[in-house]
Amino acid sequence: MDVDLLGFIVDYAGKRGASYAEARLHVIDYLEVTSRNGELIGIGSWRSSGIGIRLIYNGVLVFAAGEASSREEARSLVEEAIAKAKAGAGFRHGLSEERLGRARYELKPVKPLEDVSIEEKTSLHREAWESLVGRLREAKPAAFAVEYMEAHEYKAIVTSDGAFIESSIPRVSLFANITLASPQKGSIQRFIELGASGGYEAVESWRLSERVAEEAGEMEEVLMKGVEPPKEPVRVVLGSEVVGLIVHESCGHPMEADRIWGREAAQAGESFVKPDMIGRYVIGNEQATVIDDPTIPGSFGYYLFDDEGVPARPRYLYLRGVLNEPLHTRWSAYIFNTHSNAAARAMDYTSEPIPRMANTYLAPGDMSLEELFEEARDGVYIKNYMEWNIDDIRWGQRYVGLAAYRIRNGELAEPIRNPAIEFTTKWFYSNIAAKSKKVEFYAGLCGKGEPMQGVPVWFGGPHVLLNPLKLGVAPK
């Protein structure tokens, strides 16, 4: 497949009467190595390669995807898309007018993935297992699984109104499941997810073996010595990992403009945010500033132009406690009579571009972590989590801590097992008492759309001190 075919598709669709046409050549090469208890299960490669076309024809929005390696195949894909578009529905879709990019960019890794041997990529599984086994004193590993994934994503996008964007981004990720068991105490489980754009230098920076040993040590302590969370309301310090997830779920998702309009109503749901609340509604205090920024170098959600050709920039979703700026694509911006802020992302060639987050984080504060603990005095520290979920308007949510500790006299004390926090979005953003100065990021695959699209994102923030809150506990 070549890029010239994209211009042909866009021209041909225009000649056939489409008021807008967009063609995206999208190729992702994956390599995946999976293991259990340090021993290899297998290796898999996956090449997802094809063309995604989006047309507006008679006011109907149509997306079509397939192989198209020749003009003949491309023409027939356009014709089949138009055949579907003819069964219209009365509503006329459009796209906002934007200054569109004409650019090529490439993320050059420090250590290209192809320069690292497969032996090295498989050896990190065994080393992590040995590190885990070497760290445990009382509990036994019930299961330990590691998945290493690398991906090269190439895209070329041409639109009928002048965009041309060509990009090449390598990404790496690691997933580990640590499950520990004790005959007396039951079991405890932790999923570690790491991800970045770039080359093998990111994998090396994660120091998987050390991380596994450290986390397994924390897990063992919680499993063997963890007590029930306090019953009375207490101040809670949340780790960056928990804070990052909270802002992803309770700020990023409800500020997706398609959800606000209702396009995802039957899938991921609507949003507590209504169009007339933008710029007015107070969701929290002065500490509540949440940014989504696709341009952070090395981030898992990194891009410089979105999949509609719009140049990327940081978006201030909540600004000092006010609903500020939704995530817009050209499709949603047209409906809201505003401009896109480059949130259009498509998972692969089979996927339509829709409003998505990239790298979402809570703005930092000015305290050290020690100062946060001192400020909490008598409270609970929830460092990380396992279970979480949020309702379909992004209001009521729950996070269950994994590595969690009592804070006594401003210092960490005994471990706590399975503390659950369950609050509304407004309560969280209105009860941020203090924040630490250091922002840390965590990786995930964010799911949305129909068919489901999983796109790489970072979420993060500082540590946060919350006003007193009554804790629950996960069931046994």
Place this chain on the structure above:
Amino acid sequence: MNPVELSTRMVKEALKQGFDEAAVLIEAGKRCMAKFANNIVTVVQYWRSYQASIYLAKSRRIYVATITSSRPQDMVEAIRNARRIIEKLGESQLYAELPEPTGKPLGGLADPSMEDYMDKASELALEAVNTALENGASKAAGTIDLASSIVALATSRGAELKEEVTYMKAYVRAFGPKTTGHWAYASTRASEEAVRETARIAAEYASLKLDIVDIEPGRYDAILSPLVAGNLVDEVGRSASALHVMMGFSPFAKYKPGEKIGAETITIIDDPHDKALPGSRGFDDEAVETKRKPIIERGVVKTLLHNTKTAAKMGAETTGNAGWIDPHPWNLVVEPGDAKLEEMIREVKRGLLVLNNWYTRYQNAYEGVFSTVTRDALIYIEDGEYKGIVRRLRIADTIPNLLSGVEMVGRKPYDVSWWEVPIPTRVPYMLVRGLRFTKPVV
């Protein structure tokens, strides 16, 4: 070249390149989806898909290559790339020889009219909207999803198999004055009447004339709709994969075949042979004959789901559920009971009817400790009668508790699949005693 010939040719190519074994699975087809919201069609999506998955083994090492191309030269290149890498790998702990082919196509899984319906996907979507509005809803959202494909499989043990399959999946969310309704449908056959019925049920729930009531968190008897029961049965079905058990993702690590995990009322079957359910197939990815079998029978674990590899590792027999690496259920069926929905409602002194849920996540998948968020109509029941609509609560419990609490299973099953029920599932309403509900405390 047709997919069967191509898959056979690629198996030969792999053997020529020095692999000990090979299997090639090609899925080629068309799919059209009309998505609607706010009473309009928001997008029509159409896919012309071709995917070749190539299993390769050499000296007990395993490589699986997948490409989205129909070009033989791309498949040959994928095989050559695998050849360069595979000898640098260690042996797979899961390796087992590909088995003798025993599977054969079921046939009768394709609706010849499905491709014609694809050109009418938007019209079906608008039919769903209109039906919802006619039945009292103020707006509707949802999806009409139509697909037609050929699955071709060749293996180095001599399998050359083909199955033609189609499906229609439809789901509708309807909005009313106090609450929303949701319903879903899945079949190998296209049916305009099924679309209307799906929209009608969603709209009936949306139009319930009940006041909003507030209840405290705690344990309640719960009638789970086929959507909720379907989501949780899917969780159970997927965690029955022997690989999930080995990887620590499943409560079946603790509850082994022969042990009791639930009440006598609950039987969950993996059924690949039902010609109405879209997951059916006569052969698995190793060309083994698929079969209908209970995963849980009257509350007792009967079998995990195996391919040849997990079976060899765990000293069992394949159950015809390959996935070359990860076994999976085909369709899930909950054996119906004899209760009518009205009888279940009458049995509830203080409880809830839960129409829909999403976002099921685990604190500990090894123990089955989970929570899931209710959505759409959540109906408070007192002394056997609907009393009001409750705003979103959360079910927070364990899979063994859930299965142990099943007291009644409805007599009427529904064939459902949607965003939160990915595996086609045939399931009635269920009454579960003492399920734990939570909600935000602030």
